[in-house]
Amino acid sequence: MKWTLAAALLPAQHLVDVARTAEESGYHSVALPDSVFYPEKVSAKYPYTKDGSRFWPPETEFVDPFVAIPAMAAVTSRLEFHTNVCKLPLRDPLLTAKQVASIAVLSDNRFAFGVGLSWIPEEFTFTRTDMRTRGARVDEAIEILKLVCAGNGPEWVEYHGTHYDFDRLMISPAPSAPVKILVGGHSEPALKRTARVADGWISVNTTPGAIIEACARLHELRAEYGRADEPFEIIAGPVGNVSRDDYRRLEEAGVTECQAAPWWQYGVDFRDKAALIESARRFAGEVIETY
Known part of the structure; x- marks a missing residue:
């Protein structure tokens, strides 16, 4: 089992030190x-x-x-990063591919791109994007990202879809290894999208039981799409009083990485940087080092 430090809601001034702490303490990634x-x-x-x-x-x-991860990557050498999750249909896919490719290069291929749809109608209205077509547009955007970030460095690509269409172009720099695309969400469409095109799945913050049920469905869908034997990652966000047995059950269900936000678990005010850092180290000592 690998471990993610989930850095949601944290003050901007804490993030660089959180990254240093995560790398020093044995976490695999920061989300x-x-x-x-x-x-x-x-x-x-x-x-x-x-x-x-x-x-x-x-x-x-x-x-x-897209700003925070390069800053955190700059002060680490092993730690990996992923978005959890980027609201992809609010963004132009070519502009997004440029950002993803640049982060992957700057971080020496330590970046995976987690994507989702967004549930807020006002986000689509205010960014002048179409909520109705968000699923179909995400599918095409993922295809575009996979073309640009295929791991072959800069190369000519073109795309002709229903929602996005462009002739041959090159984005440089581009990564020397494929950027993994992770899809978030528990809905049936999200699980089908994951099984069909993604390199991994990110759960929402929910109970171990709900995550295990989703894992079982993912295994079924991946088999239906003929992808059961391909490499695949499952990043879980279990909440509540999660025990060591729960982590074992998640691992048996196929989870490869668990998220942790120790400041919530230990009742720490995450606005206090010293307490925040100490809680991350405490979880590493109590769970990661002894798992």
Whole structure:
């Protein structure tokens, strides 16, 4: 089992030191979320709370992962990074591919790209993108990202789809190893997309039981798509009082990496950098080193 330090909601000033601590303490990776803005009024319910309300205040810091990850990669040498998850349909795929390729090169291929759809109608309205076609556009965007970031360095690519269309072009720099595409979400369309085109899956923060059920469905779908024997990663975000037995069950279900946010587990105020760092080290000592 590998371990991710999930750096959601953390103050910008803490992120570089968090990366150093994660590498020193034996974490495999750091995950960064994506939030472009906080609409004052939202016409849809947040899907991951019982009452549909957002649990973070509007001033919560969400540093752009395309900015934060290069800064964190610059002070580390082994640590890997991924987005958890980037709201891909809000963005132009070629501009995104340019950013992803640049991060992969600057980090020496230590970057994986986790993608999702976004649940907020206002994000699509305010960025002048179409929520109705978000799934189909994500499918095409993933194909474009895989072309640009195939791992062959800069090369000529072209794409002719329903939503995106361009003739031969080259993006440079481009990575020397393929950038892994990870898909997030528990819905059936998300699981099918993962099984069909992705190099891995990222769960939402939920119970070990719900993650295990999703893993079983993923195994079925990957077999249906003829991909059961291909390399595949499952990054899980178990919540609650997660025991060592729970981690074992997740691993048996196919989970390759577990996320941890120790400051929540230990009741630490993550705005206190010293306490934040100590909680990350404590989890490493109590769980990672003894697992």
